[in-house]
Amino acid sequence: MIRLPSPLIESLMTNPIDFTHLIDEIPLGVLILDTDRRVVFLNRAFEVLSGFSLTMAYGMKCYNILRGTACIANCPVLSMKNDNRSISCKSDMINLNRQRLPIRMTTASILDDQDHTKGFIETIEDIRLSQNIDWGKSAAYSFANIVGRCPQMEKIFQTLPVLAQSDASILITGETGTGKDLVAEAIHQTSGRESGPFIKINCGALPETLLESEIFGHQKGAFTGAVENKPGRFKLAHNGTIFLTEIGDLPRPLQVKLLTFLDDKIIYPLGSTKGFRANVRIIAATHRNLEQMVKQGSFRKDLLFRLNVARIHLPPLRERDGDIRLLIDHFFNYYKQQLDKKINGFSKNSLTILLNYNYEGNIRELKNIVEYAVNVSNNLMIEPHHLPSYLLDLPPSNEFRRAPIERHAMTQNPDPIPEGALFRNPTPLNTQEKWPAVQREMIIDALRKSNGKKNKAAELLGWGRSTLWRKIKLFKIDS
Amino acid sequence: MIHKITIPLYHEEVAPRFDLATEVLIILLSKGNIIEEKKTIVLPRPSADDLCHLLLAETINTLICGAIEEEYYQFLKWKKIDIYDSIAGKWSTAFSRWEKNKLNPGDLLSERTIEGTYV
Numbered sequence: 141m142i143r144l145p146s147p148l149i150e151s152l153m154t155n156p157i158d159f160t161h162l163i164d165e166i167p168l169g170v171l172i173l174d175t176d177r178r179v180v181f182l183n184r185a186f187e188v189l190s191g192f193s194l195t196m197a198y199g200m201k202c203y204n205i206l207r208g209t210a211c212i213a214n215c216p217v218l219s220m221k222n223d224n225r226s227i228s229c230k231s232d233m234i235n236l237n238r239q240r241l242p243i244r245m246t247t248a249s250i251l252d253d254q255d256h257t258k259g260f261i262e263t264i265e266d267i268r269l270s271q272n273i274d275w276g277k278s279a280a281y282s283f284a285n286i287v288g289r290c291p292q293m294e295k296i297f298q299t300l301p302v303l304a305q306s307d308a309s310i311l312i313t314g315e316t317g318t319g320k321d322l323v324a325e326a327i328h329q330t331s332g333r334e335s336g337p338f339i340k341i342n343c344g345a346l347p348e349t350l351l352e353s354e355i356f357g358h359q360k361g362a363f364t365g366a367v368e369n370k371p372g373r374f375k376l377a378h379n380g381t382i383f384l385t386e387i388g389d390l391p392r393p394l395q396v397k398l399l400t401f402l403d404d405k406i407i408y409p410l411g412s413t414k415g416f417r418a419n420v421r422i423i424a425a426t427h428r429n430l431e432q433m434v435k436q437g438s439f440r441k442d443l444l445f446r447l448n449v450a451r452i453h454l455p456p457l458r459e460r461d462g463d464i465r466l467l468i469d470h471f472f473n474y475y476k477q478q479l480d481k482k483i484n485g486f487s488k489n490s491l492t493i494l495l496n497y498n499y500e501g502n503i504r505e506l507k508n509i510v511e512y513a514v515n516v517s518n519n520l521m522i523e524p525h526h527l528p529s530y531l532l533d534l535p536p537s538n539e540f541r542r543a544p545i546e547r548h549a550m551t552q553n554p555d556p557i558p559e560g561a562l563f564r565n566p567t568p569l570n571t572q573e574k575w576p577a578v579q580r581e582m583i584i585d586a587l588r589k590s591n592g593k594k595n596k597a598a599e600l601l602g603w604g605r606s607t608l609w610r611k612i613k614l615f616k617i618d619s
Numbered sequence: 620m621i622h623k624i625t626i627p628l629y630h631e632e633v634a635p636r637f638d639l640a641t642e643v644l645i646i647l648l649s650k651g652n653i654i655e656e657k658k659t660i661v662l663p664r665p666s667a668d669d670l671c672h673l674l675l676a677e678t679i680n681t682l683i684c685g686a687i688e689e690e691y692y693q694f695l696k697w698k699k700i701d702i703y704d705s706i707a708g709k710w711s712t713a714f715s716r717w718e719k720n721k722l723n724p725g726d727l728l729s730e731r732t733i734e735g736t737y738v
Contacts, residue, residue, distance in 0.1 A: 142731070142738055143738070174733055174734045175734070176732065176734070176735070178731070178732055178733055180733055196727060198731060198733075198738060199730075199731025199732055199733050199737075199738040200707065200727055200729055200731060201707075201729060203635045204635050204685070204707035204708075204727065204729060207635050207636055207685065207686040209636070209639060211635065212629065212634075212635060212636055212639045213639070233686075234636060234686035234687070234688060235686075236705060236725070237689075238686070238687060238688055238689035238692055238704070239688075239689065240688050
């Protein structure tokens with residue numbers, strides 16, 4: 141008769157804690173092995189997954205219990221014997237019901253207080269659900285949270301899943317606000333490293349000295365104030381993805397250090413001679429023109445080539461035909477729900493303004509505009525005066541693009557601009573003209589129509605009498 | 620009458636997975652369970668389909684194996700092969716238990732130790 145252990149955790153809390161209860165609460169299958177790969181303990185989730193109880197498995201070799209492909213082909217525990225880093229891999233197992241289950245195994249060493257390996261812990265995650273998700277069905281015009289249906293974006297949506305499955309370094313370029321972060325996260329989420337960490341570092345956010353310690357970590361005593369060991373982002377991203385945003389702002393000395401890591405995959409924390417082999421996928425992003433920076437000598441050519449294994453260029457919003465309307469609706473629905481507002485949509489006037497705007501801040505700017513408008517509006521429709529005022533300061537000029545679809549829509553439904561509305565003058569104004577000039581013209585026009593009667597003019601403009609009087613003074617119309 | 624037994628191998632043990640075995644032991648027994656022939660076949664690559672094909676080509680009567688998928692289990696059953704699956708331990712132990720008619724599917728025959736001590 142096998143005598144099963146009933147382990148306790150001492151010294152963690154005042155009273156000893158029941159280890160069995162603790163480990164049974166973990167929703168992942170957990171196997172605890174000794175140094176000879178024999179099963180010491182397993183939890184309830186593993187029992188459900190494999191069909192083996194602790195009584196059956198106790199003291200058995202783990203490959204006879206887990207029965208995974210990785211156990212036979214490339215046992216992670218054996219790989220760990222020379223190297224203490226944890227290993228995560230996708231595999232499959234056949235349980236006692238003869239079912240083949242796709243799993244993700246993560247193996248780590250169990251160390252004693254002297255850092256000696258005393259065993260191994262394996263977590264087994266059933267990934268049947270995540271494998272059954274059909275991205276194509278669930279998101280016709282999107283990949284993860286990225287929305288768009290223009291040809292450029294469609295091409296990106298086709299490439300992203302392929303790139304996600306590979307382990308190649310990726311360089312994402314594009315103007316600010318085009319969704320570089322979102323793409324990087326989507327790649328991580330759809331890659332084999334999805335259960336690993338996704339660590340983001342903004343290379344432009346910290347000074348050089350801090351950045352080095354932040355990225356690569358430091359050893360206790362490496363410099364004044366280094367009172368304890370710091371693991372560094374690369375070590376934290378082990379078995380996951382590291383996202384280096386604004387890579388163009390990375391100082392040159394750190395470019396060399398990054399280059400060394402990309403070559404041998406070992407990181408050396410500041411002040412340490414002992415390296416750490418990090419299994420990390422690198423995604424870099426920048427809004428800068430790296431080729432030009434290479435020519436100018438501010439970015440290393442060899443680093444560019446190492447990062448530029450696969451490149452994704454995100455087009456600016458003004459080049460994405462038809463996507464502005466799609467994104468307006470997307471963000472409108474999102475914020476309407478978030479803020480619990482009863483708004484039906486945008487009025488024709490406000491839509492015209494939004495569709496003709498240049499969006500130098502790209503999707504981020506569009507998102508902010510929609511958020512502002514939904515917040516401000518108390519009507520059923522969002523009117524032009526609910527939009528941020530800077531949109532109204534800029535007249536529709538020749539430099540403003542208009543997507544073919546939107547242009548077509550506008551010719552089909554010529555905008556019936558009411559008298560007294562903001563855009564009374566259908567002729568394009570020159571770029572020098574600003575909102576005060578437009579207002580002045582509107583007031584003069586209204587006064588002319590009302591034969592100089594300020595009451596009637598104020599009515600035509602939709603303003604109060606005092607507002608009109610104040611503006612007449614301001615623009616010196618009465619003089 | 621000759622009885623043929625197959626045991627997919629992993630070193631000296633029954634292979635933990637039928638579909639991942641690259642070595643197969645075939646034992647030919649004559650009347651009275653006398654071993655007539657014992658041969659090991661090394662497969663070029665692990666494949667459950669190839670292994671099933673081999674079992675049928677060799678007209679195997681009994682299969683002693685580790686984990687096997689339901690699809691292959693049912694197929695081989697349908698082909699009238701007697702299957703003892705989920706067996707763990709040395710192939711010789713499994714075989715001698717089968718000879719004594721004491722082998723059951725799911726038998727875990729390995730020696731059990733924890734940190735070098737038998738349990």
